[in-house]
Amino acid sequence: VVHADRGVVIVGAGECGGRAALELRRCGYRGSITLLGDEHHAPYERPPLSKAFVRDIAVTPALVAPNEAYAEAGIDLRLSSRAVSLDCSHRTVVLASGETVRFDRLLLTTGAVPRRLDVPGLAGDTVLVLRTLADAMLIRDGIGSGARLVIVGAGLIGLELAASAAQRGADVTVVEASQRVMSRGVPAEIASVAAARHRAAGVKIHCGETVVRAERESAGVRLLLSGGGDLATDIVVAAVGVDPAISLAEMAGLAVDNGVAVDDQLATTEPRVHAAGDCCSFPLSIYDDRRIRVESWRNALEQGPLAARNMLGAAERVSSIPWFWSEQHDLTLQVVGLCDQGTKVVRRDLGEGTFVLFHLDGTGRLVAASGIGLGTSIGREIGIAERLILARSQPSIAALQSSEFSLKKLLRD
Amino acid sequence: VAEEWVEALPVDEVELEDVVRFDFGERSFAIYRSPDDTLHATDGWCTHEQTHLADGLVLGSLIECPKHNGRFDYRTGEAKRTPACVNLRTYEVRVEDGVIFVKLD
Numbered sequence: 001v002v003h004a005d006r007g008v009v010i011v012g013a014g015e016c017g018g019r020a021a022l023e024l025r026r027c028g029y030r031g032s033i034t035l036l037g038d039e040h041h042a043p044y045e046r047p048p049l050s051k052a053f054v055r056d057i058a059v060t061p062a063l064v065a066p067n068e069a070y071a072e073a074g075i076d077l078r079l080s081s082r083a084v085s086l087d088c089s090h091r092t093v094v095l096a097s098g099e100t101v102r103f104d105r106l107l108l109t110t111g112a113v114p115r116r117l118d119v120p121g122l123a124g125d126t127v128l129v130l131r132t133l134a135d136a137m138l139i140r141d142g143i144g145s146g147a148r149l150v151i152v153g154a155g156l157i158g159l160e161l162a163a164s165a166a167q168r169g170a171d172v173t174v175v176e177a178s179q180r181v182m183s184r185g186v187p188a189e190i191a192s193v194a195a196a197r198h199r200a201a202g203v204k205i206h207c208g209e210t211v212v213r214a215e216r217e218s219a220g221v222r223l224l225l226s227g228g229g230d231l232a233t234d235i236v237v238a239a240v241g242v243d244p245a246i247s248l249a250e251m252a253g254l255a256v257d258n259g260v261a262v263d264d265q266l267a268t269t270e271p272r273v274h275a276a277g278d279c280c281s282f283p284l285s286i287y288d289d290r291r292i293r294v295e296s297w298r299n300a301l302e303q304g305p306l307a308a309r310n311m312l313g314a315a316e317r318v319s320s321i322p323w324f325w326s327e328q329h330d331l332t333l334q335v336v337g338l339c340d341q342g343t344k345v346v347r348r349d350l351g352e353g354t355f356v357l358f359h360l361d362g363t364g365r366l367v368a369a370s371g372i373g374l375g376t377s378i379g380r381e382i383g384i385a386e387r388l389i390l391a392r393s394q395p396s397i398a399a400l401q402s403s404e405f406s407l408k409k410l411l412r413d
Numbered sequence: 414v415a416e417e418w419v420e421a422l423p424v425d426e427v428e429l430e431d432v433v434r435f436d437f438g439e440r441s442f443a444i445y446r447s448p449d450d451t452l453h454a455t456d457g458w459c460t461h462e463q464t465h466l467a468d469g470l471v472l473g474s475l476i477e478c479p480k481h482n483g484r485f486d487y488r489t490g491e492a493k494r495t496p497a498c499v500n501l502r503t504y505e506v507r508v509e510d511g512v513i514f515v516k517l518d
Contacts, residue, residue, distance in 0.1 A: 019495070045496075062462075298482070301495050323482065332480070376468045379479020383470040408430070411472070 006032075006102045008311065009093055011083045011248065012109035013037025015045060015297065016277030018064040020107055020304035025073040027312055033075045034101060036093070038082035041133055042067050047297050049136040050160035051327050055167050057140060061133055086248040088270045093248075105311050108249060108260055108268070108275040109304060112242035112295060117152055122214035122221065128237045130157055142235045145169030150223060150233040152211055154181035156326045158239030159194065162203045163328040173204040173231055175223075180207055185324075187339055187357055189347075190372045197329050244279045244293060257281055259293040264317045266307040274311055276303035282318055286390065287341055287367070296324040321389055323382075330374055334382045337368030337389050346400045348381065356381045364394040380407075387411055421506075421513040424452070432476060432487075434467035435515065442504065443467045444513060445487045447474060452506045453487050454515045460492065460499035 008024060010017045013035050021035045037043070043064035052059045070077040082096040086106075093101045114129035128139055143149055143165040151158045151165075154176035162172045174181075181198075182191040195205055206225065213224040220234040244259035255261040255269040259281040266274045266282065277300040283289035302320055309316055325334040342359025349355045354373025361367050369385030371378035384407045388395060391411075399405045421435045427446040434457055435442045441457035443466040455476075457465050464480040471477075476487045483497025490501035505516040 325480070376464055376479035379468055379477075379482075380470040383472075383477050383479070383482065387472075408470075408472075 006091065006104035007034065008032070008105050008107065009034045009036065009101055009103035010107045010109060011036050011086075011093060012111055012245075012277075012279070013039070013043050013077065013079065014109060014111050014277070014300065015043055015064055016111070016300040016304035017107070017109035018043025018070075018304070019301055020109060020276065020308040021075045021077075022065060022069070022073060023305035023308035024312065025075065027309060029308075029312055031104070033073075034103075035070065035075055035077045036081045036083055036095070036101070037077070037079050039132055039134065040080045042070065042077060042079065044133060045297070046131075049133065050130055050157050051164055053136050054140045054143065054161060055164040083248060086252040088252045088254075088273060091272065104272065106273045107304075107307055107311065108273065108279055109277050109300075109307075110245035110248065110275075110279045112244050112278040114238065114242050115240045117211070117236075117238040117240065119211050119223075120213050121216070122211075122223075122236065126221070126236065127152075128235065130161060130237060130239060131242070139165075139235070139237060143168050143170040146171065147235060148220065148233040149173070149235045149237065150175060150211075150231050151237045151239055152176075153239035153241065154178075154205060154207070155184060155239060155241060156182065156186075156324070158237075159198065159328050160326055161237060161239060162198060163201070166198075166201050166203050167329075172202070173206065173233070174198070175209055175211060175225065175231075176205065176207045177210050178207065181205065185339065186333065186335060187345070187359075187370050189345075189355075189357060190333055190370055193353070193372050194328050194331060194333065197331055201329055242278070242295060244281075246279065249275070249279075257291060261291075264289075265310045265315060266303060266318065267310065274307045276300075276307040284318065284321070286319075286321055286392070287338065290338075290341075292322070292338070294322045296322060298323050319390075321386065323386065331372055332374075332376060332378065333370070333372040334378055335368065335370040336382050336386045337366075339368045339370055341367035346397050348401055348403055350377060350381070350403055352377075354378060356385070358385065358395075358400045360394075360397075364397075366393055366395055384408060384411060417517045418507070418514045419517055421454075421515050424508055424511050424513055427452070427513070430471050430473075432467050432469065432471050434465060437515075437517070440517075441465065442515060443469075443476065443487070444506070444515070445471060445476065447488070451488075452508065452513055454504040454506045454513075455485070455487050455490055455501040459483060459497065460501055461496045466501075 044061040085094040249260040260275040281293040356371035359368035445453040459478040468479040484494040490503040
């Protein structure tokens, strides 16, 4: 299917692109593989950047594969090589350096770009974001003991960073525009447990407020809030979400719909081009082909290899359901499936404040599960729930509720 | 290095299709009982990040890490799903008078 002279070009050397490149070789593809990354690091795991990496200055980034693995696999890993344009009719990608790279098949794993804050008085470059290793290093250097840190946005990244910085001894305040923390994708019952834990650890959280203006001070800045209050701080981090990186796709005329629009095999509207990971939206059959875009690690590490296999003709469909976890202080939360697919919630208490919520649709089918607890205490329940969701199971509510009843038995029904 | 069989725990402390943690000195293991009632032992800590597999989910011959959902075949130690890609070490086990012994190396 693939002509070796031009070969495969992968734009984006994150977890998704890196794993895709390695998978092409694992599947026996013998043509050339060019993996283009705009950062100057080989593919690494991003999840620790808001957690262990900023919490502990001794932590080094975990690589997706050892540096030498790419050369050994005959993969041309080109770092600090940003793609700036794409032409599908000539099958070329142009790099920021001006160089043109030709492809027979292309995979877009361009990821997502952090949204910036637009606050009068606050120059864009004085506000940090957290997406890359370079971003995390800047933040890590600034949040030592006693540093004042304001995080705008109480989503997963904002709250994970808040917890990590508080553990480093920083004085942390979180400002969130909506009425509660983690309003996107995490049920209120779980979010409130996390918020209480943050407050107990000394993190201040202001919900329903925005930063309206900033004033420079001799040391740091003063942020004026919509509620009338103000916060003096040394560092401001914007954690207000990301946008899919779609500029190349738009330039080349690919269909875009909350990300590069792909089908259930990750093919774009252009025959020789696939897309995977944070940058693409895809239909998910378990939710009646609802089109979603998923910003999670597992999605990246599964879709990259899946796209690679399909580029070689496998015709495999996306079948796994979204899953993510978050660590904040000593708590871990996990969500599998999309909670908003459900209309009824059943709670299962596991003791010591740990609980799991099962989200059922109008027919009683399990469509999602979410939970929070100390350490890894909810892992088993979420793992079982994932399989019940995939099996389109309609479990008994009594069985879900009672921790006396083994959930595992439901898998055998 | 001398081989050493160490006493772990009574068989009836491990349910069918389940896993229990066993610590010995500085080392930690996970001891499994398969659905067809065979016993197995592996290193306790997931090879991806420091998470104990005994909190994980056993289904058939697989153990799923409770933190990032990596999967291993606990009979062979083989990594079966990312992020796990380094195999787990496995250890021989035997039962005497209803007690599980693990062979260290």
